[in-house]
């Protein structure tokens with residue numbers, strides 16, 4: 241096959257002012273929302289029924305993207321460490337958990353209603369004017385609990401009330417003793433969990449940035465109190481490094497320490513890792529020093545002593561907790577925004593998602609040059625061989641150049657093309673997404689060559 245000419249000038253980086261500070265880029269927002277719908281990352285939920293406001297279903301590519309972000313977090317937070325174990329706790333649990341954690345009493349945002357158009361707003365998000373209709377006729381601010389309430393069992397009575405968890409963290413605190421006893425861990429050690437959380441957000445929006453159900457990736461890291469400040473710094477650095485490792489450039493990230501008056505009731509220190517979203521800097525994740533607040537509260541409410549007894553020193557203490565807490569869907573959105581790029585290849589404009597190879601939905605696309613029956617058996621054999629290692633797409637329709645464009649647009653780092661020469665020389669063409677460079681590789685070496693290119697070099 242003929243080698244495709246490419247203008248392999250260095251890729252223009254998104255959202256950058258030449259030589260200056262990164263700037264928010266409102267147009268990028270529309271570009272990503274359109275791409276997500278058009279290519280099957282994210283759909284409006286139940287679209288055939290008109291959807292539901294700020295509710296989304298993740299499509300075929302989105303499901304793969306989420307899985308890869310989850311996996312990347314898991315790899316760095318659980319797999320590559322010997323001081324973190326995982327759990328998978330129930331979403332519906334004993335409501336006493338939420339009493340002890342303070343969520344029943346304080347998980348509330350002050351709300352105002354507009355008497356004119358009946359919209360409800362977070363008081364801290366608006367001044368004295370309704371953003372929808374411009375009316376000043378607003379109610380007094382009232383607290384609104386963000387937890388979804390439901391009933392367990394057939395009878396809708398007070399005793400049957402339960403809540404959908406608003407965070408995964410409490411699952412780690414209430415299992416502290418179980419984990420200590422079954423894993424023989426000792427502080428400093430962590431419990432990690434990935435799972436769905438629910439919040440009756442009043443002002444969801446900005447696409448999947450803020451939704452009412454979302455997956456969280458949380459770590460509760462239990463440490464001797466005297467070491468808490470050091471571990472807080474450690475996790476701030478470690479989390480920043482994780483974002484860089486998976487391809488978010490430094491200029492789109494910053495660490496913002498909370499002022500004392502901003503701190504939650506349980507926190508001695510909090511920092512947000514912020515991302516430059518198309519509308520400006522916004523919270524991507526938070527790292528908090530939760531002190532001994534949660535374990536102490538659950539000890540008081542449950543009557544069980546949630547503490548660590550150090551047999552070597554005879555010391556008994558309630559560990560402090562450092563919590564890096566991250567939203568999976570919000571992070572997936574940040575990866576898409578950071579990866580979006582447009583450039584010109586062989587005189588033709590293309591959209592390319594420069595996703596990290598392990599974050600991209602597919603790692604490889606297998607493309608027979610033509611749909612002719614002579615090529616199909618070999619192409620499918622190659623597909624089956626590669627599928628044992630990576631998520632692979634298979635596409636045999638349309639001109640090869642258009643198929644490359646389609647793969648560029650969804651971030652597939654490598655295309656493997658089987659052409660008529662392949663039948664004679666047992667070689668395939670491997671084409672790289674970012675440079676569009678192509679090399680011929682013996683089919684027998686494909687797994688080896690792609691493994692080297694797709695290896696995760698680590699932090």
Ligand code: ATP
Nearest residue numbers: 441449450451452454523524525526565566567570
């Ligand atoms: P925000 O200030 O944006 O409401 P928060 O400070 O209440 O967030 P945390 O309770 O610290 O958030 O939750 C940890 C992480 O979970 C956030 O940094 C974010 O990534 C994610 N998250 C929180 N609320 C939502 C939501 N409604 N939709 C999507 N992700 C969310």
